[in-house]
Amino acid sequence: MNEISSSKPEGQAMISMAGVDKWYGAFQALKDINISVGKGEKIVLCGPSGSGKSTLIRCINHLETYQKGEIRVGDIVLGHQAKSIDAVRREVGMVFQQFNLFPHLTVLENCMLAPMRALRLSKVEAESRARQLLERVRISEQADKYPAQLSGGQQQRVAIARALCMRPQVMLFDEPTSALDPEMVKEVLDTMIALAEEGMTMICVTHEMGFARQVADRVIFMASGAVVEQAPPAEFFSDPKHERTRKFLGEILGRH
Amino acid sequence: MGRDEIIFLLIGLKWTIALSIVGFVCGCIAGLFIALARTSGVRVVEGLTAGYIAVFQGTPLLMQLFVVYYGLALIGIKVDAWLAVAVGLTLHASAYLGEIWRGAIEAVPQGQTEASKALALSYSSRMKDIILPQALRISLPATIGFLVQLIKGTSLASIVGFTELTRAGNIISNQIFQPLTVFGIVGILYFIMCCPLTIYGAHLERKFAAQAR
Ligand SMILES: Nc1ncnc2c1ncn2[C@@H]1O[C@H](COP(=O)(O)OP(=O)(O)O)[C@@H](O)[C@H]1O
Ligand SMILES: [Mg+2]
Numbered sequence: 001m002n003e004i005s006s007s008k009p010e011g012q013a014m015i016s017m018a019g020v021d022k023w024y025g026a027f028q029a030l031k032d033i034n035i036s037v038g039k040g041e042k043i044v045l046c047g048p049s050g051s052g053k054s055t056l057i058r059c060i061n062h063l064e065t066y067q068k069g070e071i072r073v074g075d076i077v078l079g080h081q082a083k084s085i086d087a088v089r090r091e092v093g094m095v096f097q098q099f100n101l102f103p104h105l106t107v108l109e110n111c112m113l114a115p116m117r118a119l120r121l122s123k124v125e126a127e128s129r130a131r132q133l134l135e136r137v138r139i140s141e142q143a144d145k146y147p148a149q150l151s152g153g154q155q156q157r158v159a160i161a162r163a164l165c166m167r168p169q170v171m172l173f174d175e176p177t178s179a180l181d182p183e184m185v186k187e188v189l190d191t192m193i194a195l196a197e198e199g200m201t202m203i204c205v206t207h208e209m210g211f212a213r214q215v216a217d218r219v220i221f222m223a224s225g226a227v228v229e230q231a232p233p234a235e236f237f238s239d240p241k242h243e244r245t246r247k248f249l250g251e252i253l254g255r256h
Numbered sequence: 257m258g259r260d261e262i263i264f265l266l267i268g269l270k271w272t273i274a275l276s277i278v279g280f281v282c283g284c285i286a287g288l289f290i291a292l293a294r295t296s297g298v299r300v301v302e303g304l305t306a307g308y309i310a311v312f313q314g315t316p317l318l319m320q321l322f323v324v325y326y327g328l329a330l331i332g333i334k335v336d337a338w339l340a341v342a343v344g345l346t347l348h349a350s351a352y353l354g355e356i357w358r359g360a361i362e363a364v365p366q367g368q369t370e371a372s373k374a375l376a377l378s379y380s381s382r383m384k385d386i387i388l389p390q391a392l393r394i395s396l397p398a399t400i401g402f403l404v405q406l407i408k409g410t411s412l413a414s415i416v417g418f419t420e421l422t423r424a425g426n427i428i429s430n431q432i433f434q435p436l437t438v439f440g441i442v443g444i445l446y447f448i449m450c451c452p453l454t455i456y457g458a459h460l461e462r463k464f465a466a467q468a469r
Contacts (some may be wrong), residue, residue: 061374089376100371104389114375
């Protein structure tokens with residue numbers, strides 16, 4: 001497993017965070033984050049609640065600002081000006097715990113809007129792209145329904161398709177299965193696995209350790225706003241180095 | 257009470273409707289900008305619009321109409337009563353609608369803004385395509401409620417000498433000395449305008465409440 005991460009040379013980093021610090025007022029939510037994610041690499045980010053996982057991935061597409069350090073996506077340096085933020089957001093798709101589909105638009109319209117507005121695609125192009133991706137997440141027969149008419153698992157698959165319609169280079173997932181009923185977790189994970197197999201660069205915040213074992217190239221463990229440990233999944237689960245990692249794994253694996 | 261009197265009342269009614277429409281439509285347009293400014297995230301702009309809203313919500317409409325009517329005359333701008341009242345009602349409506357819609361914009365879940373941003377939508381697209389359609393829906397019952405208040409509020413235009421429905425009623429009543437009949441009819445005309453709106457507003461409120469469940 002080790003050779004997977006070493007086969008991604010530094011120069012090809014799809015995402016890099018260097019010395020990133022973030023404060024909410026006086027509270028430091030991220031402490032000196034240094035992460036480099038290669039093209040096509042799949043990262044699972046885990047850690048106790050409140051450890052800063054969401055904050056970290058939300059900095060990558062500038063849903064949160066950060067006060068120190070540098071973030072790059074591809075060759076774009078994410079500054080605080082609108083231009084670089086827009087450029088990054090066109091390359092980075094995000095899937096949220098609560099789906100955040102647009103309730104007043106149909107499934108198809110949800111998928112067509114951003115390509116038309118942000119990429120200036122024609123309606124025809126946007127629709128064919130949307131239908132193609134809804135097909136890919138196996139939900140094309142629901143295209144004309146409204147989000148509220150779908151199950152949670154279906155909604156989350158639409159949210160994935162919606163993000164993919166931008167043809168992003170990177171996908172960020174923030175606990176995509178945490179709000180789902182247990183019987184719907186698998187359909188969403190299967191969609192994510194398929195995406196991983198197609199070579200998408202992914203950062204997934206998740207506590208689905210089966211998913212981590214199956215698709216992750218690297219597992220990153222965070223606690224109290226800092227990266228504590230990172231390793232390929234086999235090593236991470238069998239031989240965690242830090243006490244906090246062991247404690248966390250004990251809790252999370254013991255629970256299942 | 258004869259045919260001529262009825263026609264005179266109906267002409268007054270026409271002006272009441274015209275004032276309501278102008279006040280509401282212009283108030284909606286100005287109110288939209290007030291609401292957007294109020295939620296812009298820019299401190300100074302938010303503060304200024306908060307002040308604007310406070311002034312117009314904190315003073316009587318009658319006084320606002322006086323100030324516009326006589327105030328504009330004082331600084332040398334000659335306007336007729338119609339324009340002064342239209343401007344006054346627009347300012348008044350923009351403040352109330354701005355505040356109603358500010359609340360509605362803020363009631364749209366934060367996740368909608370985040371998803372829009374993550375999809376690289378611009379501010380204008382985020383507002384036009386995502387936030388405002390949802391906010392409008394949320395605010396519809398309150399907006400209709402305000403429209404009803406505004407229709408009744410146009411009666412204050414009579415104070416600055418504008419002959420809308422209430423003033424028309426007053427004039428007729430002074431001519432034929434049948435205040436009960438005349439104002440009874442005037443009341444019925446207001447009721448016919450406002451009651452369907454009130455019922456429609458209540459209907460929407462129930463419908464949205466049912467959907468939210
Ligand atoms: N908007 C905010 N204001 C203040 N503190 C926040 C805010 N958002 C998150 N935090 C704090 O930052 C820490 C990290 O939060 P988060 O990134 O959401 O953690 P995780 O996703 O790992 O559960 C938590 O302690 C949380 O309370
Ligand atoms: Mg989180």
